[in-house]
Amino acid sequence: MKKLFLIAIFCSLTIFQSWADDGKKYPTKDISAELRKDADAVVRFDDAVFTIVNKGSGKFTNHFMVTILNSNGEHWSEQVLSYDKLRPIKAFKGTVYDSTGNVVRKLKSSEIKDYKATQDISLYDDNRVKVATLTHHTFPYTVEFEYEYEYVGLVSYPGWSGLSGYKTSVENSSYTVVFPQDMNIRYKEFNLAVPVKKEIINGKNNYTWSASNLKSIKREPYSVPIFEQGPGILCVPIDFSYEGYDGKMDSWQSFGDWIYKINKDRDKLPDNVKAKVHELTDAAKDPIEKAQILYDYLQKNTRYISVQLGIGGLQTFDANYVATRGYGDCKALSNYMKSLLQEAGVTAHAALIYGGYEPSTIYQDFVNNPFNHVVLAIPTEKETVWLECTSQYNSFNYMGEFTGNRQALLFTPEGGKLVKTPEYNAADNSLIRSAKVKFDLSGTVAATVDAKYKCTRQDDLSDWTNMVSQGRVEKHLYETINIPSLRIKSFNYKAEKGSKPVINEHLELEFSNYINISGKRIFIQPNLLNRMTSGPEKIEKRRSDMLFHFGSTDEDKIVYEIPAGYTLESKPNDVVLKTAFGEFSSSVKLENNELIYTRKFVRNAGRFSAEKYNELFEFLTAISKADKSKVVLVGTAN
Known part of the structure; x- marks a missing residue:
């Protein structure tokens, strides 16, 4: 209950x-x-x-x-x-x-x-x-x-x-x-x-x-x-x-066969759409190019509406329904895209999948129905191309955190087949950030920040920049950038489409009360934008295993332009950590009046036994401590 x-x-x-x-x-x-x-x-x-x-x-x-x-x-x-x-x-x-x-x-x-x-x-x-x-x-x-x-x-x-x-x-x-x-x-x-x-x-x-x-x-x-x-x-x-449709669930093949049969023969397109398909794709060189062209057409001409009416929760509306109305649910839009591809001579199969940021467990030896979503797969000689047909801005052949790195059930004329969607590793899911920081002796700071969000790290940002107003994006930046007396002078985003998409972020910031100037000394916390503010809870006897579905990589380089006449009085020791959970390093150095801070944190995906929790606790606690460290500069003038 x-x-x-x-x-x-x-x-x-x-x-x-x-x-x-x-x-x-x-x-x-x-x-x-x-x-x-x-x-x-x-x-x-x-x-x-x-x-x-x-x-x-x-x-x-x-x-x-x-x-x-x-x-x-x-x-x-x-x-x-x-x-x-x-x-x-x-x-x-x-x-x-x-x-x-x-x-x-x-x-x-x-x-x-x-x-x-x-x-x-x-x-x-x-x-x-x-x-x-x-x-x-x-x-x-x-x-x-x-x-x-x-x-x-x-x-x-x-x-x-x-x-x-x-x-x-x-x-x-x-x-x-x-x-x-x-x-x-x-x-x-x-x-x-x-x-x-x-x-x-x-x-x-x-x-x-x-x-x-x-x-x-x-x-x-x-x-x-x-x-x-x-x-x-x-x-x-x-x-x-x-609803009168009999089926079996004694194998993934038989369950997929039932799904295929209740969705069969729903691929008839109206003549005007067929003509449009040929107009767009007849000159294309290969199936992938045709699929890219038609995916762009789908995104520009349809929108998502969920349908949960009886068997409609499992059975698609036909392609003509979407063609004439311009909308459909995940099943209908995937079926419509499949029908467009079929008209262009490209074979594709719909697939049941669990959509969510924590993938549902699929048991190879135990057939059940944990699925809540449908996507489309295009088998080719080199790879299987995956399409999320409900998004009007998703990249071609990109699944992301919502449907990536998990099992899906293709339903084909031969029945069901479990297949794996693309996996995005720690190197793929990266956030690479650099910043140039200038400040004067009154404590006023100006910073230029450039960041590159890749794969799953750009998923939320993609939603924000495509679905909400500039004003709401700006408000979100103020809510998430932990810098006192912050003023965002400007911000912009540029997307790079692809199977491993990127969003480039550019920020112009002004702030005060961050750099502390006392007498002839300047106190700086060099990790400006990516601090782990606290470690995890201390647990004497951990009960459950730990699970990280996706790995990630963070790299930061912050360069502070130091006023003339200052030298380095103290700095934290360089930190290098390596564990089963990931790796971390940070360093600070002063070169030619530039204080250069670098940080790299790689988090590994995987399931880890409860007995390893103390190792994770010590790892994250050490990172939190390193992120809080400060640098002291001292003036050399008499």
């Missing part, structure tokens, strides 16, 4: 237990001291049941109680349930209890608010949410919620995580899957202390997973997802049906 129940395809489900009467129920005093320790809330019970009626329908029920110990746990008092026509809510109840277990009040149907799931005008869907909130004026108090969903069409089954969140302990949690004896399911288990219990009840298979007395855990820096830190399972069908 989760506070936010917003996933349309894979969620968790529960059994309805008898509703509470007005007697005492789960008083706070019954919670053990070990479960209270470091907890903001305690899940008293969380009973979820997913009942599979047949391969195309099911029911989910969830019944849980949570004792909220303080204001930090009060998010449990709100329950948000998303729904649509294929997943309607059949029941929704709630009760709040005081610390002794007495009923304070029950949720009234008039208190359940119903909203469109998003207020974004570009979103075209039938998703809605019901929201209920039960609070009490005195801590601790307990909330109880119970709800039921009906599933009309099944592509995926809910999973289960015994842990309900950080700083939340669990007395009891269980998840049961009920299904006909003539059906089979597949599941993958994680960190189980208690094996699955298999029973036949009323002629149905009942598989139950459970966990008890799970202590509160604290979020740790750079940790793996909480799902991996406690007991849990993934559960999927072998045979399924969704």
Whole structure:
């Protein structure tokens, strides 16, 4: 059970237990001291049941109680349930209890608010949410919620995580899957202390997973997802049906085959668009040149709108729909681009992928559906070219942090095939910055800064410079440049398109109160723009592994023009660090009245064991210390 129940395809489900009467129920005093320790809330019970009626329908029920110990746990008092026509809510109840277990009040149907799931005008869907909130004026108090969903069409089954969140302990949690004896399911288990219990009840298979007395855990820096830190399972069908489309999920090939078939024969273009394709590409020399021309055409003539209407969440609108309207979702725009390429004689395949800055784990040996996005792949003799078809400014053959360095599922006439999207390493994801700094003895400073942001380092900046006003970009600069009394005289950006795109930044800055002048001495913190202001938290016994999805490189060179008559009195020692997590170096020198500061920080991608946390702590703490170091100049005049 989760506070936010917003996933349309894979969620968790529960059994309805008898509703509470007005007697005492789960008083706070019954919670053990070990479960209270470091907890903001305690899940008293969380009973979820997913009942599979047949391969195309099911029911989910969830019944849980949570004792909220303080204001930090009060998010449990709100329950948000998303729904649509294929997943309607059949029941929704709630009760709040005081610390002794007495009923304070029950949720009234008039208190359940119903909203469109998003207020974004570009979103075209039938998703809605019901929201209920039960609070009490005195801590601790307990909330109880119970709800039921009906599933009309099944592509995926809910999973289960015994842990309900950080700083939340669990007395009891269980998840049961009920299904006909003539059906089979597949599941993958994680960190189980208690094996699955298999029973036949009323002629149905009942598989139950459970966990008890799970202590509160604290979020740790750079940790793996909480799902991996406690007991849990993934559960999927072998045979399924969704709005009359039958499919199999016994292999990636078969699942991709189903996706391909429900999206087949939706590539017919109107005659005027076909003519435009030939006008643009007939003189092109090779498939890549044709693809570049047509990608530019796509970006200039379409825009993104999300569509989540029933099977429309999985099945594309046809190419003619996009051609005549000028918009579509990720599936429709990818299909439209595929159709343009096909007309030009270029083969391409759409691919399911998880879009997000923390890639979802794909298991080669366990087929499931963690995908939420569609991109396009163009196989060539030298490489596979990847296109993000929802962006009006993305570079050709660039995936970035949102879809790069992860597995995608191509769906082709031969079925599904797992493939890897482009990987961007630490050298690719670079920020190279240089600055020239002049100052006078009043402490007034002028700086010219040039920076080159590459690959994933330019992703956010690309969004900023393409989607918001110059005024908002300027405000963002003021918010992110940590220099006192700053005035930004000018700024500009220039993009270099490519498979490893670059954005060049130029800043003209003025500021004061940064360089401290006292008597005949000048005090300078030479790292002007890229300081690690604090190290990570000290943890005596780290629990979870550390995960860094993307590596990166930062290089800075800051040159200060020193007034005549000053020499170097003291400077920090040069720093050189090398660990499994990366490398760092910094140095300061005075040459010909120029104080030259250089810094390089390479952060490695990868998963690292919890036992290595002290090494990371010492590494980052040393960097933070080096970044804060100061230089002292002294005047030589009498």
